[in-house]
Amino acid sequence: MSFRFALLLSLMCGLACAARAQNSPATSPQPSPIPQAAPTQAGEPAQTLTLKQAEAIAVQNHPRIQQAKYLAASASARVTQAKSIYYPQAYGSLTGVEAENGSRIAAGALNNPIIYDRYANGVTVSQFITDFGHTHQLVKSDRERAQAEQENVTTSRADVLLRVDQAFFNALKAQSVMQVAQQTVQNRQLVADQIGTLATNQLKSDLDVSFAQVDLGQAKLLLVQAQNDVQATLAELSAALGYPDERPLTLTEEPLIDTGPPDDAEKWIEEGLQSRPEILSQKLNTTAAKSYATAERDLWLPTISAVGSAGVTPYKQEPLTARYAAAGFNVNIPIFNGRLYNALESEASNQAKAEQQHLLDLQETIARDIRTAWLNANSAYQRLGLTRQISAQANQALNLAKSRYKLGLGSIVELSQAQLNQTQAQIAETTAKYDYQGEVSVLNYAAGLLH
DSSP, X not given: OHHHHHHHHXXXXXXXHHHHHHTOSSSSOOOOOOOOOOOOTTOOOOEEEOHHHHHHHHHHHOHHHHHHXXXXXXXXXXXXXXXXXXXXXXXXXXXXXXXXXXXXXXXXXXXXXXXXXXXXXXXXXEEEEEOTTHHHHXXXXXXXXXXXXXXXXXXXXXXXHHHHHHHXXXXXXXXXXXXXXXXXXXXXXXXXXXXXXXXXXXXXXXXXXHHHHHHHHHHHXXXXXXXXXXXXXXXXXXXXXXXXXXXXXXEOOOOOOOSOOOSOXXXXXXXXXXXXXXXXXHHHHHHHHHHHHHHHHGGGSOEEEEEEEEEEEEEEOTTOOSEEEEEEEEEEOOOOSTTHHHHHHHHHHHHHHHHHHHHHHHHHHHHHHHHHHHHHHHHHHHHHHHHHHHHHHHHHHHHHHHHHHHTTSXXXXXXXXXXXXXXXXXXXXXXHHHHHHHHHHHHHHHTTOOO
């Protein structure tokens, strides 16, 4: 009997040492260096990334940003197209004709019916003079749409950066949860081994062993799920970086933001309504639509242009001369076109009104998104503090449960529940930490500060 008593004391000391090691002065598990992702089959080493490096890679690689840049360049080219009418238009001509004697064009149009045998080369130059504002408004509209496309590039950058930030923090969160799961498996394996030894020496029941094994199995299931989540989040991060395939990545821990968002949400809304590239782009699109509507109205105004032509006729019939030259001007005055211009003006005017209403709707949507993001960030910050307190209380409860179990005052169910509460509290604290950082990124995006 004394031998069993000595063995029981020894095992209890072992449990106490394990409890002290597990529940050191820190109230929650401190993140150890993030484990590196496994290299690819080709042996490619893992790429070490900070958040800023990840954002820079995404801006350089992501096809959505490249697409926006190409669209902006395309819109800029349309400005040059619209302005081309301001410059002289010149073209050269070579004309050779052999006609039957006495040939006349007698039908088809109002023209000079006489056809002379000839060969001639010459140049014709035309110059637009004015259309009383129609072309000016077209150029203005295209220029504003080109500027709107440039703002769309900024929008695409912000969208990509937000996706990178969220994927980065999700990956860090998954890796931290995996560390908690690994530590949980180790701790529960130790408890299961100790209870198994006690049961072998008939100091604990088989029911206690079964509970300990169930707790260990649940911890292993948690670890399997955590490992899967790590791989999934790293795959999502690779895609967010613009890589065509999954890359092995090692992430550097980001410093925790200890301060909460500013108290006044209205300041964020005011900042967002001034800074969000979507609003700037829509304002430019609205102005461009109004300019285009004005241009369609100006179709009814006259168009004045000048034209000159000169050349030589080395082979000719009489009465053609050896060279020719002429200059003149032309005025086109719209009179009737089946209400085409009226319909074009009506279409453009209604489109401009629709763009204005879209701008108002966009402003309301962004104000709502900023307010929601601010509330979510505040809530996440509050959860961060609460989960720290819960984690500390769960650690204390587990210590007490272990002591009661060792003294025979508590049951295995009580110990099992305390272990479960500790694991849940550690995961909640880890999750709250990275969720808050992610919500801060969302708030910065909503306010137009992430670009």
